[in-house]
Amino acid sequence: MEKRHDRNSTIRKFFIVFLLIIQVVFLFAIFRENLQSWWTIASMFILCILILVTYLKGQLHHEDHEYEHILVVLWIPIGAVASFYLNHFLHFGPVISAAAVGSTASFIPGFNKRSHYLKQLPAAIYCGAFIGMSSTGVAPGISFVLTASFFTAILLILSKNLFAGVGGKLGTMAFAGVVITSFVYFLISSYV
């Protein structure tokens, strides 16, 4: 029991630090491209400090750690492929594709209002839809989207009670999944 608790708390810390790194890298990329503007540099610093304060003092997480069920995250690739298909094959553009997939998904719990399982699906599908918003320059094909969905699914399984109710959590997971996948693709293309 003690061991399990220790493992959970390690996973929690790892995940929180990982998400912080992703966000700081995102801000750092902006910082690097705008070195000439003092205004941008100052605002990036202020943003970093404010985010750090929230990470350290905010009540963002539930006390007990839980894992998302695998049958829930199985819907991420479905959302991702649907959104990718609408975006690139039917040329609706990223916003309409993701929003259409999300809107459709949000009506799924209506099929059976007592089902706890169906209630969790819209978030997973909407999370997948963000992966499908990637441009073809980043995601050249369905295999990329499926790989990114796999990484995002792992992150979502680990983070069920972390950042609960924070807007943008799903987007950050999708972003992390896409970044990891393009990094893996980059490594494969440079060494193979």
Place this chain on the structure above:
Amino acid sequence: MYNTTILIIVSFISAMLTFYVNEELKQGPVRSSAILSLIVAVYFHYYAGAMDSYLAKNIPLVFIGASFIGMVSARLVSSYLLIGVAGIIFCLIFLHTSRFFNGYGGALGTSACISLLAVLSIPIVGKKRKLTNGMIQLRRVLFKINKK
């Protein structure tokens, strides 16, 4: 400047509107964000007409990004103003997003999360100020007693 102002206003309204539909109309976070964005995106896709192409392209993107902020649960933020401010910060990040991350799915969500987390720190910092104000009051009281 004109375009930037419009985008900032759009993200301010989008974040607050999504939060309203999410919490007051009880539609849930996913539906409120997705349906509002779908309406805006379809409108600008088909009926943009004579509108500036920069705005027609970016308003839907800013709208869906800012709507992620409105998906926040009322347990964390309940002030519409704070959510609106997060929307403005989101828009500023969006306008400066690095070209390196151009086309990455989820970049909008990450910007939204960053701006929301930045805004969530304001009540925490504010609380500390209240505490120091309390200390000042306490000191004043003590000081007065000493004077007597």
